[in-house]
Amino acid sequence: MSSSQYEKWLGISGRLLVILILIFVLLPTVVVTLSSFSSTSVLFFPPKGWSLRWFERAVSYNDFKQGFYSGLIVTAWASTLAVVIGTTLAIAITRYEFRCKRMLEAVLLSPLFIPHFTIGLGLLMLVAQLDLGRGYPLVIFCHIVLVLPFVLRSLFVSLHNLELRLEHAAASLGASPLRVVWTVTIPLMIPGLFGGWLFAVILSFNEFTASMFVTTQATQTLPVAMYNYVREFADPTLAAISVIYIAVTATLLILANRFLGLGRVLNVEASR
Amino acid sequence: MTQRPAFVPWFVLPSVLTALGLMVAMLTVLQYSIRAHIPGSLDVGGYTLDNFQDLHKSIYINAFVTTAWLSIKTAFFGLLLSYPLAYALVRTRSGWMKSTILIIAITPLFLGEVVRTYSWIIVLGNSGFINSALLAIGLIDKPLQLMFTQTGVVLALVHVTMPIMVLMLATGLSHIDPAYRRAATSLGAGPIRAFLTITLPLSLPGIVASLTTAFAWTFSAFATPQLIGGGKVSTVATLVYQLGFSSLNFPFAAALSIVGLMLTVLLLATFKWMTHSLQRVGAH
Numbered sequence: 001m002s003s004s005q006y007e008k009w010l011g012i013s014g015r016l017l018v019i020l021i022l023i024f025v026l027l028p029t030v031v032v033t034l035s036s037f038s039s040t041s042v043l044f045f046p047p048k049g050w051s052l053r054w055f056e057r058a059v060s061y062n063d064f065k066q067g068f069y070s071g072l073i074v075t076a077w078a079s080t081l082a083v084v085i086g087t088t089l090a091i092a093i094t095r096y097e098f099r100c101k102r103m104l105e106a107v108l109l110s111p112l113f114i115p116h117f118t119i120g121l122g123l124l125m126l127v128a129q130l131d132l133g134r135g136y137p138l139v140i141f142c143h144i145v146l147v148l149p150f151v152l153r154s155l156f157v158s159l160h161n162l163e164l165r166l167e168h169a170a171a172s173l174g175a176s177p178l179r180v181v182w183t184v185t186i187p188l189m190i191p192g193l194f195g196g197w198l199f200a201v202i203l204s205f206n207e208f209t210a211s212m213f214v215t216t217q218a219t220q221t222l223p224v225a226m227y228n229y230v231r232e233f234a235d236p237t238l239a240a241i242s243v244i245y246i247a248v249t250a251t252l253l254i255l256a257n258r259f260l261g262l263g264r265v266l267n268v269e270a271s272r
Numbered sequence: 273m274t275q276r277p278a279f280v281p282w283f284v285l286p287s288v289l290t291a292l293g294l295m296v297a298m299l300t301v302l303q304y305s306i307r308a309h310i311p312g313s314l315d316v317g318g319y320t321l322d323n324f325q326d327l328h329k330s331i332y333i334n335a336f337v338t339t340a341w342l343s344i345k346t347a348f349f350g351l352l353l354s355y356p357l358a359y360a361l362v363r364t365r366s367g368w369m370k371s372t373i374l375i376i377a378i379t380p381l382f383l384g385e386v387v388r389t390y391s392w393i394i395v396l397g398n399s400g401f402i403n404s405a406l407l408a409i410g411l412i413d414k415p416l417q418l419m420f421t422q423t424g425v426v427l428a429l430v431h432v433t434m435p436i437m438v439l440m441l442a443t444g445l446s447h448i449d450p451a452y453r454r455a456a457t458s459l460g461a462g463p464i465r466a467f468l469t470i471t472l473p474l475s476l477p478g479i480v481a482s483l484t485t486a487f488a489w490t491f492s493a494f495a496t497p498q499l500i501g502g503g504k505v506s507t508v509a510t511l512v513y514q515l516g517f518s519s520l521n522f523p524f525a526a527a528l529s530i531v532g533l534m535l536t537v538l539l540l541a542t543f544k545w546m547t548h549s550l551q552r553v554g555a556h
Contacts, residue, residue, distance in 0.1 A: 028391030206384030
């Protein structure tokens with residue numbers, strides 16, 4: 001086999017492999033979409049008839065509605081606060097020296113390997129011992145801790161790629177350090193800030209394991225409500241809500257990709 | 273890094289408070305693990321080491337072995353499936369192909385553990401997709417048991433961890449200077465050789481990061497082993513939950529978590545040590 005033929009063969013088998021893996025990734029989505037339109041409450045393949053009744057039930061089911069609102073509250077607070085905490089820390093860490101810097105960074109990155117159930121359990125026992133209530137602040141704090149490592153990672157990358165000369169120029173023209181941060185550093189970090197915030201929103205809105213421990217009936221987020229539903233019922237209502245989730249998400253992602261360049265936001269493309 | 277401006281402490285303060293909250297919570301787990309359980313009460317008794325002694329029972333040992341085994345299998349198969357996707361994502365020249373891979377590979381990240389686990393229940397169930405398809409084409413004559421097995425749990429866990437692995441691998445791959453590979457090719461290396469000697473070793477940090485994350489995510493996964501394992505596959509996470517919320521035995525749940533955390537740290541340290549020696553071998 002000549003070398004160009006060999007390379008052609010390699011290219012084709014590589015493509016085939018990628019397509020097979022993509023099919024594996026898509027399979028559950030396709031199957032869940034088909035079952036959401038099933039007319040029977042017991043699932044068969046292919047479904048015996050078609051209907052929209054599970055979609056009606058999904059959007060009118062009270063626990064889902066409430067879970068959606070609780071999730072929005074928790075996600076909005078947690079992701080925004082995590083970006084504020086993450087930005088100030090990332091700037092302080094990359095630009096200045098202070099005591100216990102490495103330790104602070106290590107503690108805040110540790111939720112990457114501490115199991116979520118351990119963090120949830122710890123916070124739950126802490127509020128129980130201090131006799132604090134299990135309200136939104138607990139859930140929001142829990143989510144901040146869990147998403148902060150991802151936010152920090154994204155911010156470190158964008159600070160690392162930032163042109164330091166621009167900050168020096170501003171400083172040499174007489175801007176105070178705080179003014180440099182506010183008028184030069186932060187505006188230049190905007191793509192990284194947005195990427196970090198997007199990551200935080202995704203992870204927080206979907207967080208399940210720790211939320212299971214720290215939420216109550218009043219503060220349960222959508223994933224917790226959905227888990228409780230699967231435990232009680234076997235009908236395709238969950239398939240319907242999954243399809244809504246998938247459709248909204250894919251639309252948002254396609255829009256984000258078109259207008260922002262998802263590859264750049266998620267930092268999988270080399271910056272040029 | 274000249275003089276420290278006055279605003280720096282204010283920039284650090286919110287993070288310090290967050291870190292303190294997390295540390296106090298972890299210390300609470302440690303403290304609960306050495307307290308006695310008062311049956312039927314949420315309050316805890318005096319200090320004791322009994323909780324750790326009870327961990328010798330085979331049900332808990334088995335849970336640890338199952339969890340470690342599931343995590344290793346998930347990380348391994350996840351890497352096997354994620355690497356080609358990440359590679360194609362970074363290397364493809366067609367913008368359309370790039371967007372397609374990105375959207376398909378990343379969308380599941382937004383769906384969360386519960387939605388994806390539920391989808392796998394429909395795929396793996398006795399009247400689910402795989403069994404119906406295999407029965408229809410006559411490959412099998414009675415449904416395969418895929419639900420409530422470790423295989424089913426691993427399959428779903430690989431799917432759950434893949435998006436984040438693809439992202440981390442792609443980040444690593446995208447920062448490799450293509451000049452290295454071009455240099456190897458111009459010196460006569462074939463595509464496979466160039467990949468094995470240049471791209472693969474240079475993507476090792478991304479591989480380690482993605483394996484570590486996959487491992488940690490699997491260790492902490494609760495919905496997947498609980499729903500697909502259906503009580504037949506018990507992991508540290510499912511036991512901690514049962515102990516906490518069914519038996520209200522928080523001290524014992526805390527002890528189990530502490531040992532689980534130590535196991536994670538140990539396995540991650542082993543990972544790190546292995547890749548460190550790998551990199552040293554590569555350097556020679």
